[in-house]
Amino acid sequence: MIRLGEKQTLTxxxxxxxxxxxxxxxxDEEKVLLPGKQVPAGTDIGSTIEVFIYKDSDDRLIATTNEPKIMLGDVRMLKVKDTSRIGAFMDWGLEKDLLLPFKQQTKKVSPGDEVLCALYIDKSNRLCVTMNVYPYLSQNSPYKKDDRVTGTVYEMSGNFGAFVAVDDIYSGLIPKKEIYGDIKIGDTVSARVVSVKEDGKLNLGIREKAYLQMDTDAKALMELIEKEGGKLSFNDKAAPELIREKTGMSKNEFKRAVGRLLKEGRIEIKPDSIVKI
Structure with a gap:
C-alpha cells in the first residue's frame, strides 16, 4: 500500500x-509517479528508491526524493509563506505549499511567521497542517522532576494555563498560577519540570525554586523601585492581584524579595509604599 504523508522504499x-x-x-496495480528530474542516475526496472508520498496540484499522488520538513504525525516549526481567505500556505520544503486551514489556526498568522504545527490527512484525503498539536505530542519524555527544558507555547487556556510542546515533541503545561509576564502562543520558553504526571505529561514552572528565585526577584524589585523614581506606591500589604499585575510575582514571592532588600538595608517600608534608602 502506498502511504500518503510517509516515506517508503518502493520499486x-x-x-x-x-x-x-x-x-x-x-x-501491483497501485503505482505512483516519480518525476524525471528526481530519478537517480542509473535507475532501472527493479531498482528501489526511498521516496516521500504527497499530492500534486491536481490532487494526484506523487513521489519525491526531496526531504520534507514534516511528515505524517510529526510536530515541527514551519514558516508561513502566504495567506488567503481559506488559510495559510506553509513552506515544508516541497514544490507544492502545505495548507494550514483557518479552522486549524489557534491564532492569526502572517507571512514570515514561524508556526508549530502537525501534519495530518483531512476528510478529503489531503495533507494539511494544524496548530492544534496536542493529540500529536508524546507523553513518554525522558525528563524528571527539576530537569530544565525548552519548549514552544502552542495554546493558552484561561482555565488551565499555557500548553507547551517540550522539545516540540512532549506534552507539557505551565499551570495558570505559575504564569508570569506576557506569555503568548509561539513563544519559546525555558522551564523547570515541577512534576511528571502519572500519564507522563509534564507540569512546568518558569520560575526557580524559592531559595534560588529570591535573588532574581529582589534584583527585579529593586530595578522596578528605581524605575519608579525610588518609590513604589504599594507595599507588602497590597492585594495579591495588584502585586502580580505590577511585579509579575505572587504575594509570597514579593514578600520574600522585600525581606531580602530590607535585610540588605536598601529599602524602607512606609504605611502605603516602599522607598529606596
Whole structure:
C-alpha cells in the first residue's frame, strides 16, 4: 500500500519519458509517479528508491526524493509563506505549499511567521497542517522532576494555563498560577519540570525554586523601585492581584524579595509604599 504523508522504499516497475512509476512490488496495480528530474542516475526496472508520498496540484499522488520538513504525525516549526481567505500556505520544503486551514489556526498568522504545527490527512484525503498539536505530542519524555527544558507555547487556556510542546515533541503545561509576564502562543520558553504526571505529561514552572528565585526577584524589585523614581506606591500589604499585575510575582514571592532588600538595608517600608534608602 502506498502511504500518503510517509516515506517508503518502493520499486521501479515502469519507465516513461517523464519519469518512473513506483510500486511496492512488480505486478501491483497501485503505482505512483516519480518525476524525471528526481530519478537517480542509473535507475532501472527493479531498482528501489526511498521516496516521500504527497499530492500534486491536481490532487494526484506523487513521489519525491526531496526531504520534507514534516511528515505524517510529526510536530515541527514551519514558516508561513502566504495567506488567503481559506488559510495559510506553509513552506515544508516541497514544490507544492502545505495548507494550514483557518479552522486549524489557534491564532492569526502572517507571512514570515514561524508556526508549530502537525501534519495530518483531512476528510478529503489531503495533507494539511494544524496548530492544534496536542493529540500529536508524546507523553513518554525522558525528563524528571527539576530537569530544565525548552519548549514552544502552542495554546493558552484561561482555565488551565499555557500548553507547551517540550522539545516540540512532549506534552507539557505551565499551570495558570505559575504564569508570569506576557506569555503568548509561539513563544519559546525555558522551564523547570515541577512534576511528571502519572500519564507522563509534564507540569512546568518558569520560575526557580524559592531559595534560588529570591535573588532574581529582589534584583527585579529593586530595578522596578528605581524605575519608579525610588518609590513604589504599594507595599507588602497590597492585594495579591495588584502585586502580580505590577511585579509579575505572587504575594509570597514579593514578600520574600522585600525581606531580602530590607535585610540588605536598601529599602524602607512606609504605611502605603516602599522607598529606596
Amino acid at each position: 521501479v516497475v515502469k519507465k516513461v519519458e517523464f519519469g518512473v512509476y513506483l510500486s511496492e512490488k512488480q505486478g
